[in-house]
Amino acid sequence: MVVLARVADHMQREYDIIIWGASGFTGKIVCDYMRENYSGGNLTWAIGGRNRSKLNALQAASGVDVLVADAHDPSALTELVKKTRVVLTTVGPYARYGSELVKACAEQGTHYCDLTGEVHWMRNMIERYDAAAKDSGAKIVHTCGFDSIPSDIGVFFMQQQMNNKHGVAASHIKYRTRAFKGGFSGGTIDSMMAMMESAKTDPKIMTTIADPYALNFSHRGLDGVDQNSQFYDSDFQAWVGPFVMAAINTRVVRRSNELMGQVYGNEFRYDEGSIVGAGVGAMVGSTALAMGTRLMNGLAAIEPTRKLMQKVLPKPGEGPSAEIIDSGFFEIELLAKHPSDPQKNLLGRVKGDKDPGYGSTAKMLAECAVALAQDNLPTTGGFWTPASAMGDALLERLPANAGVTFDLVEPTGT
Ligand SMILES: NC(=O)c1ccc[n+]([C@@H]2O[C@H](COP(=O)([O-])OP(=O)(O)OC[C@H]3O[C@@H](n4cnc5c(N)ncnc54)[C@H](OP(=O)(O)O)[C@@H]3O)[C@@H](O)[C@H]2O)c1
Missing domain, CATH: 3.30.360 (Dihydrodipicolinate Reductase; domain 2)
Structure with a gap:
C-alpha cells in the first residue's frame, strides 16, 4: 500500500523535470537543449534557481514556469522538489550548494541527477541519505556529464x-x-x-x-x-x-x-x-x-x-x-x-x-533527467551511477538524441 501511494504521488506531480541552476553557464545550455527537443510534447519541465529576475529573463525564451529556492533554504527546497518527479541540478560547487537539495530529494522521493565530480561529497551524501532514498524511492544519480x-x-x-x-x-x-x-x-x-x-x-x-x-x-x-x-x-x-x-x-x-x-x-x-x-x-x-x-x-x-x-x-x-x-x-x-x-x-x-x-555535457545530463522521468528503468530508490541506474536507456538515448x-x-x- 505504501509503495502504491508513493507511486501515485509521484505520478501526480506538477512537473516531470525541474532544471535547478538554469541561470548558470551550463544550466542555460541545458535549457536550450530542452527547449529545442522537449517543448510541446508530453514532458513538462520548469526552471529554478535563486534569482527570480535572472530566471524571468530565461522564461521569456522558454515559456516554462519559474521556481525560486536558495541552496541554503531547506524548506523552500522541500517545497520545490515535491512539485517534480526529477530535479536536474547544475548548482555547483556541489559540496557548497548541493547537500540540502540531495537530502530533500532523498526524503521526498524525487529522482535527481547532477554534474558533480566531487568524490568526497558523493561519498558523504551516500553515507547520509542512501537509506532515505531507498525508503522514499528516489533515484539519486551523480556524475551525469562528461565525467563520468x-x-x-x-x-x-x-x-x-x-x-x-x-x-x-x-x-x-x-x-x-x-x-x-x-x-x-x-x-x-x-x-x-x-x-x-x-x-x-x-x-x-x-x-x-x-x-x-x-x-x-x-x-x-x-x-x-x-x-x-x-x-x-x-x-x-x-x-x-x-x-x-x-x-x-x-x-x-x-x-x-x-x-x-x-x-x-x-x-x-x-x-x-x-x-x-x-x-x-x-x-x-x-x-x-x-x-x-x-x-x-x-x-x-x-x-x-x-x-x-x-x-x-x-x-x-x-x-x-x-x-x-x-x-x-x-x-x-x-x-x-x-x-x-x-x-x-x-x-x-x-x-x-x-x-x-558543456555542449555534450548539457545533452547527456538532460537525457539522464528525461530517462529518470520517462523510461522504465530497472532500479528502485537509492544512490546509483549512470550505468547502474540507466545503462541500457542511455545506450539508446545518447546516440539517438545527444x-x-x-x-x-x-x-x-x-
Ligand atoms: N561533470 C562535468 O562534466 C561538468 C561539466 C560542466 C560543469 N560541471 C559542474 O557543474 C557545476 C556548474 O558549473 P557552471 O559552469 O554552470 O557554474 P555557474 O555558471 O557558476 O552556475 C552555477 C549556478 O548555481 C547557482 N547558484 C549559486 N549559488 C546558489 C544558491 N545559493 N542557491 C541556488 N542557486 C545558486 C547560480 O545562480 P546565479 O545565476 O543566480 O548566480 C548558477 O545558476 C560546477 O560544479 C561544475 O564543476 C561539471
Whole structure:
C-alpha cells in the first residue's frame, strides 16, 4: 500500500523535470537543449534557481514556469522538489550548494541527477541519505556529464559487447582519450578550487579523493592509485599521459561494478589515460602532460597560487564561447581485454559532437533527467551511477538524441 501511494504521488506531480541552476553557464545550455527537443510534447519541465529576475529573463525564451529556492533554504527546497518527479541540478560547487537539495530529494522521493565530480561529497551524501532514498524511492544519480558518462556507459557498453561475443566479462578495460577540443567554465574551476580548499581544512577529504575505491562500500578490487606519470602503452602503440578526470571516472566505474553485483568480476581492472602519440615528440609531449598535470594540482593546492589562478581563470557564470562549444568534440577509445585470449580483445570508441564539458555535457545530463522521468528503468530508490541506474536507456538515448555514440571498432587481437 505504501509503495502504491508513493507511486501515485509521484505520478501526480506538477512537473516531470525541474532544471535547478538554469541561470548558470551550463544550466542555460541545458535549457536550450530542452527547449529545442522537449517543448510541446508530453514532458513538462520548469526552471529554478535563486534569482527570480535572472530566471524571468530565461522564461521569456522558454515559456516554462519559474521556481525560486536558495541552496541554503531547506524548506523552500522541500517545497520545490515535491512539485517534480526529477530535479536536474547544475548548482555547483556541489559540496557548497548541493547537500540540502540531495537530502530533500532523498526524503521526498524525487529522482535527481547532477554534474558533480566531487568524490568526497558523493561519498558523504551516500553515507547520509542512501537509506532515505531507498525508503522514499528516489533515484539519486551523480556524475551525469562528461565525467563520468563516457567512462561509465563506455565500460557498460564494452562489457555488454564482450559478453555477447564471448560469453565472459572483460577482465581489464583501458580508457584512452584520443582527441578532444573544448574549454573550462568558471563553475568548474570554482568546484576544483573549492575541493582543494576543503581538503586543507579536513585531511580526510584528501584520503578519500586518493582512494581508488572511494565510492565502494562492500567490494574492493585490484586497482591501485591513478597513473600520474607518462608511460608507453604497447596496446595502443603510443605514449600516454594522465587524464585529468580519471580520479573521478575510475571511482564511478568501480562503484557501478559493485552496484551491479560485480558483473564485471571481482578482479576487474580499469584505468584512464590520454594518448599523446607515437615517437620521440609524443614521449616528450606525454612527459610535459604529466608534469603539467602535477604542476596544476600543486599550484591549486597552495593558497597564494590558488587565489592567483582564481583571478585569471573564468569566474562563475563564464565559460567557453558558443563557437568553441559548437566546434568542440571528443573521441575516446576503450580497449576491453578478454580474460584469457588476447585474440578476443575488443576495441570500442565513444564520440561526442560538441565540446565535452558543456555542449555534450548539457545533452547527456538532460537525457539522464528525461530517462529518470520517462523510461522504465530497472532500479528502485537509492544512490546509483549512470550505468547502474540507466545503462541500457542511455545506450539508446545518447546516440539517438545527444550526439554521443558508442561503437565497436574491430576485434584488435592485441
Ligand atoms: N561533470 C562535468 O562534466 C561538468 C561539466 C560542466 C560543469 N560541471 C559542474 O557543474 C557545476 C556548474 O558549473 P557552471 O559552469 O554552470 O557554474 P555557474 O555558471 O557558476 O552556475 C552555477 C549556478 O548555481 C547557482 N547558484 C549559486 N549559488 C546558489 C544558491 N545559493 N542557491 C541556488 N542557486 C545558486 C547560480 O545562480 P546565479 O545565476 O543566480 O548566480 C548558477 O545558476 C560546477 O560544479 C561544475 O564543476 C561539471
